Amino acid sequence: EIVLTQSPGTLSLSPGERATLSCRASQSVRSSFLAWYQQKPGQAPRLLIYDASSRATGIPDRFSGSGSGTDFTLTVSRLEPEDFAVYYCQQYTSSPWTFGQGTKVEIK
Amino acid sequence: EVQLVESGGGLVKPGGSLRLSCAASGFTFSDAWMTWVRQAPGKGLEWVGRIKTKTNSGTTDYAAPVKGRFTISRDDSKNTLYLEMNSLKTEDTAMYYCTAALGYWGQGTLVTVSS
Numbered sequence: 001e002i003v004l005t006q007s008p009g010t011l012s013l014s015p016g017e018r019a020t021l022s023c024r025a026s027q028s029v030r031s032s033f034l035a036w037y038q039q040k041p042g043q044a045p046r047l048l049i050y051d052a053s054s055r056a057t058g059i060p061d062r063f064s065g066s067g068s069g070t071d072f073t074l075t076v077s078r079l080e081p082e083d084f085a086v087y088y089c090q091q092y093t094s095s096p097w098t099f100g101q102g103t104k105v106e107i108k
Numbered sequence: 109e110v111q112l113v114e115s116g117g118g119l120v121k122p123g124g125s126l127r128l129s130c131a132a133s134g135f136t137f138s139d140a141w142m143t144w145v146r147q148a149p150g151k152g153l154e155w156v157g158r159i160k161t162k163t164n165s166g167t168t169d170y171a172a173p174v175k176g177r178f179t180i181s182r183d184d185s186k187n188t189l190y191l192e193m194n195s196l197k198t199e200d201t202a203m204y205y206c207t208a209a210l211g212y213w214g215q216g217t218l219v220t221v222s223s
């Protein structure tokens with residue numbers, strides 16, 4: 001099973017700042033089959049990025065994904081008020097598909 | 109518009125059973141790999157399992173904590189996904205989401221396992 005470790009656990013930033021979230025895999029994620037999701041309280045998760053770097057439909061270009069192998073990054077170039085939420089990475093290269101434990105981006 | 113609507117959640121005693129359904133619309137259900145994901149109260153996301161399309165043999169895979177107790181199935185004629193849950197434990201208490209093709213999620217149905 002591929003274990004995904006996200007860091008940091010919590011990121012305290014101000015609107016307008018840049019957010020950099022990390023997702024590290026215990027073994028290589030082949031074909032970069034890695035996704036990022038955003039979840040707000042009381043809502044289902046929303047897909048932001050798939051295949052490590054492709055933005056999902058309707059996702060603003062301030063969200064970007066990068067990485068390969070075992071190290072992946074989600075970057076939010078300038079935080080908007082609606083971006084404060086919990087973010088999860090997920091690998092879908094091998095079963096069981098697994099999620100990271102999440103990074104909370106909170107308002108400083 | 110893609111819609112996934114889960115139903116069937118509720119309160120059940122430990123050791124009991126429950127069947128969740130997920131009604132899909134707005135896309136070609138028979139062409140989609142479908143998954144179930146759960147989230148315990150205040151916790152992170154946990155992948156439960158997946159069913160491939162009939163053209164991929166309808167193969168299922170499960171997470172270790174549910175393997176042997178949960179069964180995923182699909183009825184392409186009804187555009188419906190199912191999750192049969194047996195021998196339920198208190199740690200199965202969670203919101204259960206069905207998802208399609210990574211990007212489509214239902215709003216979830218709450219399962220509470222308690223005596």
